[in-house]
Amino acid sequence: MTGTGEAEAPRDKCLRPQMESPAERIEPEPATGSLLFNKWLWGVILVGQLSIPLFISLQGKETFRFPKEVALRTQAILLIGLALAGAAKGVYAPRLDFRSPSVFLPLAIVGWTAIATLLSTNRTLSTYALSTVVLTALTFIIMSSLAASHSLGSLTWLLIPAALTSVFGALQFWNVWRPFQLPDNTGKIAITALLGGSTDVAVFLLMPSLVAISLAIAANGTKRIVYTILFLLLSFGIVICQNRTVLLAFVTGLVALSLIASPRKALAGLLAAICLTALVLFTFKPVRSRLNDGLQRFENREYNAVLSLRLTAFMAAWSMFKERPIAGMGPDTFHWHYFPYNLALTERYPELLRNDWPENFAEVHNDHLQILAEAGVGGYLLFVTVIIWFAQPSLSRALPAHGFDRSGQRRRFLRLFSLPFAASFFVLALAQFPLRLSATVNSLLFLAALRAAWWRTGD
Amino acid sequence: MIRAAAAVAILLGTFYFVRREIEPLHCNTIVKQQEAAALPALDSGPLVNPQTIALRARTNLDVINAAIRTCPREVGLYMVAAVNYRLIQRPQDAIRMYEAALTYDRRPEIYLQLGNTHAEAGNRDAALANLLLALRFRPEYLADVNSPQLQLTLSAEPYLSRWLRKTGPVTPP
Numbered sequence: 001m002t003g004t005g006e007a008e009a010p011r012d013k014c015l016r017p018q019m020e021s022p023a024e025r026i027e028p029e030p031a032t033g034s035l036l037f038n039k040w041l042w043g044v045i046l047v048g049q050l051s052i053p054l055f056i057s058l059q060g061k062e063t064f065r066f067p068k069e070v071a072l073r074t075q076a077i078l079l080i081g082l083a084l085a086g087a088a089k090g091v092y093a094p095r096l097d098f099r100s101p102s103v104f105l106p107l108a109i110v111g112w113t114a115i116a117t118l119l120s121t122n123r124t125l126s127t128y129a130l131s132t133v134v135l136t137a138l139t140f141i142i143m144s145s146l147a148a149s150h151s152l153g154s155l156t157w158l159l160i161p162a163a164l165t166s167v168f169g170a171l172q173f174w175n176v177w178r179p180f181q182l183p184d185n186t187g188k189i190a191i192t193a194l195l196g197g198s199t200d201v202a203v204f205l206l207m208p209s210l211v212a213i214s215l216a217i218a219a220n221g222t223k224r225i226v227y228t229i230l231f232l233l234l235s236f237g238i239v240i241c242q243n244r245t246v247l248l249a250f251v252t253g254l255v256a257l258s259l260i261a262s263p264r265k266a267l268a269g270l271l272a273a274i275c276l277t278a279l280v281l282f283t284f285k286p287v288r289s290r291l292n293d294g295l296q297r298f299e300n301r302e303y304n305a306v307l308s309l310r311l312t313a314f315m316a317a318w319s320m321f322k323e324r325p326i327a328g329m330g331p332d333t334f335h336w337h338y339f340p341y342n343l344a345l346t347e348r349y350p351e352l353l354r355n356d357w358p359e360n361f362a363e364v365h366n367d368h369l370q371i372l373a374e375a376g377v378g379g380y381l382l383f384v385t386v387i388i389w390f391a392q393p394s395l396s397r398a399l400p401a402h403g404f405d406r407s408g409q410r411r412r413f414l415r416l417f418s419l420p421f422a423a424s425f426f427v428l429a430l431a432q433f434p435l436r437l438s439a440t441v442n443s444l445l446f447l448a449a450l451r452a453a454w455w456r457t458g459d
Numbered sequence: 460m461i462r463a464a465a466a467v468a469i470l471l472g473t474f475y476f477v478r479r480e481i482e483p484l485h486c487n488t489i490v491k492q493q494e495a496a497a498l499p500a501l502d503s504g505p506l507v508n509p510q511t512i513a514l515r516a517r518t519n520l521d522v523i524n525a526a527i528r529t530c531p532r533e534v535g536l537y538m539v540a541a542v543n544y545r546l547i548q549r550p551q552d553a554i555r556m557y558e559a560a561l562t563y564d565r566r567p568e569i570y571l572q573l574g575n576t577h578a579e580a581g582n583r584d585a586a587l588a589n590l591l592l593a594l595r596f597r598p599e600y601l602a603d604v605n606s607p608q609l610q611l612t613l614s615a616e617p618y619l620s621r622w623l624r625k626t627g628p629v630t631p632p
Binding site: 057059060061062066067070073074077078080081082084085086088089090122124125128335336337338339340342343347357358360 | 467469472473474480481483488490491562563564566567595
């Protein structure tokens with residue numbers, strides 16, 4: 001191997017198999033019938049990636065989020081059924097290594113969710129949540145069993161709906177096209193795309209934007225230009241949504257990416273991120289107004305207002321966790337418990353939690369606290385373990401980060417993308433709820449499956 | 460042959476579960492339709508023939524109760540069912556619907572309407588208990604308490620008295 005990571009062509013062909021690194025080991029091709037079936041199954045997954053973020057129900061009371069929840073579960077059932085039918089017919093035979101984190105972790109999550117459901121304070125709600133977790137885990141296992149034979153081009157199916165969402169959001173922001181007959185709202189309030197609100201749009205666009213920039217760095221030629229344009233489009237969509245948490249997570253991801261891509265240039269990257277952030281803050285009036293408003297409220301000790309009136313939800317979740325720290329209150333029970341906790345907290349801390357129009361939160365708006373409240377310490381440890389597992393390719397010493405090996409394009413992408421993704425997701429979950437948004441969960445599952453398939457443990 | 464039969468059986472089972480999974484979308488539509496129909500009827504007062512309202516409410520309840528059997532987790536169905544039961548003067552059934560909704564979600568609006576329904580049924584203590592819960596969350600709900608006598612009683616609560624001193628008297632619905 002040369003210093004750039006490119007393998008030298010061996011003079012003696014007999015040596016070639018021995019010089020082949022574990023990373024380059026070619027999996028034996030499945031039989032033709034199973035190859036076709038695997039392609040069909042992968043096609044179902046890609047159609048899901050394309051369609052779930054865009055699926056809405058105009059006749060329903062809940063137009064945006066609920067239809068996507070249904071679509072995600074339906075996709076899961078369809079995949080599981082097709083996989084079982086394929087297994088019965090003998091055309092689908094995944095090799096599952098139960099010692100591998102990509103199999104062990106989802107099963108551990110299912111197991112812990114089952115325990116938390118048995119001990120739940122509302123088993124009716126938790127049982128449905130358990131079924132969703134089982135479906136999601138099996139979807140991930142099926143996705144990761146198929147992803148090994150697919151190229152970086154699969155990520156295009158993630159970027160297309162993100163690009164459409166960004167364009168749609170921009171058209172609504174500038175009042176060019178508002179097809180949902182919204183009241184006369186302006187700016188970020190007018191943004192729904194097909195996801196529901198500016199928060200949903202910003203959270204959804206975050207991961208694809210990091211995918212685009214990682215692909216732009218990993219690619220060359222025309223592809224680099226295309227991915228760069230996509231990255232700029234998705235970044236613009238994030239900025240116009242003006243969500244502070246998503247912007248912070250976005251910057252975190254970019255800083256981590258600059259550290260991975262070129263440690264020597266990381267300082268320049270960090271300065272660029274600071275300049276970019278300052279540019280957005282001081283030139284984009286809506287963001288500047290929000291920042292000034294937040295600082296003013298902080299000076300007036302209106303801490304609940306600084307946190308967008310979510311302090312009550314945070315404190316309620318923490319109280320629930322303290323009451324049942326091991327297994328939590330039960331999956332999907334936060335919204336059921338929030339009302340009495342809210343009453344008790346606002347009466348105990350009236351000045352701190354002062355709010356002229358209180359909201360009955362269905363989510364904590366902090367996935368860390370939500371998991372602690374609903375699944376206890378066990379659930380949270382699994383959550384952190386998954387994030388660390390995802391970041392592992394960037395921290396691995398298997399291949400140098402700055403080399404470019406044509407046959408290892410996928411691994412190079414993962415080296416660039418994994419830690420920025422994990423870091424930005426960790427920050428995002430501090431004040432948002434990506435795990436409760438089905439469009440985002442669908443993207444996360446897909447990315448996690450690609451990570452599992454494209455980077456084997458021990459390579 | 461056996462493998463093919465097993466695969467077909469599994470596929471049929473899959474499509475059955477997929478169809479079941481999609482049904483909540485239809486329930487979501489029913490909630491929107493029923494809310495559009497039921498809420499104006501509740502507020503219409505003496506202007507609309509009560510027999511017409513009762514007939515529509517009974518028809519609505521057939522649709523809603525069928526949807527509840529399919530989608531028991533849809534809280535909106537219990538809420539519109541309760542409204543229709545109140546329209547045909549069956550407060551006990553309405554109370555049952557609101558209490559069923561509370562097993563899936565605990566919102567101040569549910570406690571408010573449950574309190575109003577207990578008041579309609581003559582259960583003063585239960586009405587006060589539920590209305591107080593709603594008003595502790597949002598004192599503005601005092602204007603949505605249907606019974607003027609209960610509104611007066613609730614106004615005497617210390618925190619509500621303080622709130623009324625700040626905002627002024629509320630207008631009865």
